[in-house]
Amino acid sequence: MTTLDASDDVVRARGVTKRFGDFDAVRGIDFTIRRGESFGFLGPNGAGKTSTMRMVSAVSTPTSGSLDIFGLDPASRGSEIRGRLGVVPQEDTFDLDLSLRLNLEMFGRYFDLPRRVIKERTGELLEFAHLSDRAEDKVDNLSGGMKRRLTIARALMNRPELLILDEPTTGLDPQARHLLWERLYRLKREGVTLIITTHYMDEAEQLCDRLVVMDHGRIVAEGAPADLITTHASREVLELRLGAEDHAALAPRLADLAERIEVLADRVLLYVDSADDTLASVHRAGWRPERALQRRSSLEDVFLRLTGRTLDE
């Protein structure tokens, strides 16, 4: 099964586009994902992340451009590629007629695994998902978090070399998120390549070795989280709420105090080297902000810089 690929690239995309009718969901993207790394796609809803994930999962084919997965062409070798992938789609979809156990067992059959192996792994995966005591239940009776864990467990049935997770922690409570992150670290240590899309900045910073920022179907930046922050944002940020007045009108008068400023609907962000020093200058200049928040720059700021929008917009 394993192809002898000279390079260690798991996914290679060159000029990939995806068009639905007259809507361009993906407008020509290039990226390379190496074996063993965890690679992120960051962007707001509608940026083209899910379309990209579906192409990388060998479920839909690019409209144009070239895409290799494990060095194979998904258009002609889709089945073979999918046999080596694990996919966690954005929506949890199960076979609602079957119990949890049968959902997992049947999934193993779709991969042509021997029944003995399936039985063994089903037990392990139910354990992994903390769902052993619910094995004979119908999936419909599970909570949102339980369904998410089951989806992830199911994606591991074939021991994938590459695991693709589309918004894996959306809708999970903080405790469940951290538990999931811990599981993903473990898989990564075992050598599994991870692809993750998220609109949570902390998740991207925690999990991704490298990431791309997508907006309007294009890749607008690429790099390690820390490098992206260094390149596209200052060291620190001072966030000011100046009361009921129109923030945009005040902006020019604050511009001298920072390397760069961003005006949002309810606050102004000042990109500076030291938020402490800048706050002192703000006070000296006679401003009395209602609230001032000092923090380090994050991927959120990178995103704002590159797209002019916040992520949840």
Next chain:
Amino acid sequence: MGRVLPVLGSRRALHVVERNAMFYRNQWLMFASGFVEPLFYLLSIGIGLNHLVGTLDVGGRPVTYATFVAPGMLATSAMNGAIIDSVFNPFFRLKISHAYDSMLTTPLDVGDIALGEALWALARTGLYAVSFVGCMFALGDASSPLALLEIPGALATSFAFASLGLAACTYLRSWQDFDLITLFSLPLFLFSATFFPLSLYPRLLATLVWFSPLYQSATLLRGLNVGHLDPWMIPRLAYLCALGIIGLAIAARRFRRLLSP
């Protein structure tokens, strides 16, 4: 099969059959009801009307009404079974539970799913056809050994309706749209010369009825039931198989469009 009909699915389609079998393992009562159904058909219409209606002519031989109508009921049962398995259950997995979406993250392909669902409908109606023909022999509605060929005849009927049903289910938008399926299958049932011979229909209607797959199936099975072979059986069978292949090709295309755009 993967090599011959790459568009229509591969060996992996059998996993879809396996999935449905696994489901019915826990629903044996529902499954078993299919074996009792032929008795209902044969006893209600056959025995009831047998005494009221005299003998009819099949292939130049006089036969009782029960013998005349039984193959028509077998054809109808094959049609109904195929429609239920190919429209209702796949609609649920396609548009409500989205189970197919998760199946497509495995080596299964869209064509495998369409072919697998059609094969399942065939397997199930095939089993029921065996039971149906057995009942016909038991009740004296079949006597020729050639009547055993009604089983493959019923399979061809299921294949035609299962494939067309799969194609049709991709166009349904909600449970309300199932009325459209009834709107199609009920007139077929009533006007396909299943209860009485085509010769009793007005000429224009008879021409229309000729295109009904259920009419072609009932006529084919009726001939086999009394052991009367005639060359027209070949085009009738070919018609059913052609509808099956066309329906499956449309279904696979539509599934691809909906599931893997």
